[in-house]
Structures are given as structure tokens and as C-alpha cells.
Amino acid sequence: MTSDGELDQRRDEASSAISSLIPSVAKAHRRRAGSLLKDVGLAAGQEFVLMLLWDRSPQAQADLTKQLAVEPPTTAKALARLETLGLVSRERSASDRRVVLVSLTDQGRALEGPVLSIWTTLEEETTSALTIDEQRQLRALLERVKDSLPGSTVEVGQEPKGRADGSTATN
Numbered sequence: 001m002t003s004d005g006e007l008d009q010r011r012d013e014a015s016s017a018i019s020s021l022i023p024s025v026a027k028a029h030r031r032r033a034g035s036l037l038k039d040v041g042l043a044a045g046q047e048f049v050l051m052l053l054w055d056r057s058p059q060a061q062a063d064l065t066k067q068l069a070v071e072p073p074t075t076a077k078a079l080a081r082l083e084t085l086g087l088v089s090r091e092r093s094a095s096d097r098r099v100v101l102v103s104l105t106d107q108g109r110a111l112e113g114p115v116l117s118i119w120t121t122l123e124e125e126t127t128s129a130l131t132i133d134e135q136r137q138l139r140a141l142l143e144r145v146k147d148s149l150p151g152s153t154v155e156v157g158q159e160p161k162g163r164a165d166g167s168t169a170t171n
Contacts, residue, residue: 018145022145029122029126030044030045031044032122032125032126033047033118033122036118036121036122037115037118039118040111040114040115040118041085042085042111042115043081045078046078046081046082047115047118047119048068049064049068049075049078049079049082049088050082050087050088050104050108050111050112050115051115052064052067052068053088053102053103053104053108054104054109054112057102057103057104057109058101058102058103059101059102060093060099060100060101060102061075061076061079061090061099061100061101061102062099062100064079064102079102082108085107086105086107086108087104087105087107087108087111088102088103088104088105088108089102089103089105090102090103091103
């Protein structure tokens with residue numbers, strides 16, 4: 001049986017554990033990103049879809065899903081919102097009607113400069129308390145932490161990770 005003192009110690013250790021800090025940092029970062037992106041009419045997370053399309057447009061919706069490492073319904077919902085905002089368009093491929101191609105509109109392409117500027121600001125704010133060497137070290141450590149977690153990366157050509165119930169969604 002565990003004593004109350006041992007439970008208190010475990011609680012204290014858990015609340016200061018790295019695994020407790022990671023979600024706190026991620027939530028604060030996402031909140032700040034959202035407040036900055038609001039100025040250009042985006043919600044946090046939508047910029048990732050645009051960034052992929054700035055690199056290559058059009059792209060198959062399924063490829064975007066894989067690159068974002070999310071489930072297909074999540075991508076579909078994000079694209080529907082971006083389409084409503086007039087930033088992307090979707091159409092069936094002429095060569096394979098099962099494939100939905102996502103393209104940037106002129107309005108979506110015009111956001112590249114402002115969004116990249118916002119990301120520069122976010123990066124500067126996020127790392128303002130760190131020296132350049134500490135920033136490099138943090139980046140390297142976070143990469144190592146990410147790589148140590150099972151299922152941390154999804155490459156184009158791989159299936160997104162399954163749901164909590166073990167199933168995977170399909171397009």
C-alpha cells in the first residue's frame with residue numbers, strides 16, 4: 001500500500017515532469033499562433049495546409065492528409081473551412097475520379113508572405129528567453145524526444161496512424 005506522503009511526492013514529480021510540460025507548451029504555442037493568425041483570417045493549424053500547398057499545388061487531398069499526419073476527416077474539415085474562406089479549391093482529378101486535388105487560389109497564395117512573417121514573429125517570441133546556442137540545443141533535444149516516441153513521424157506514402165480504437169479512416 002502507498003502512503004499519502006508517497007502519493008504526494010509522485011503527484012509533485014508528475015506535475016513537473018517533461019511529459020506534463022510538453023502539452024502545456026504546445027497549448028500556449030497554439031494559442032499564441034491562433035492570436036497572430038487571426039489577423040490574416042486564419043485559425044491555428046490552417047497555416048500548415050497552406051504551407052504544404054505553397055510548396056506544391058495542386059496536391060491530392062490524401063497526400064495532404066499523410067503529410068499532416070492526421071485522419072482524413074480532419075483534413076476534409078480543414079479544407080472545407082479554407083475553401084469557404086476562398087483560399088483553396090478542390091476538384092476531382094480528370095485522370096482518376098477517386099482523387100480529390102487541392103489547389104491554392106490567388107487569395108491563398110497571397111497569404112504566403114503574411115503567414116511566413118507571423119511564423120517568424122512566433123519563432124522569435126517562442127525563443128526570446130533563449131540564446132542562439134540554447135535554441136539549437138532545444139531544437140536538437142526536441143527532435144530526439146520526437147524520434148524516441150513510437151509513431152512520431154509519418155512520411156508521404158505511409159498511412160496515418162490509427163484511431164484510439166485501432167481502426168484507421170480512409171478517404
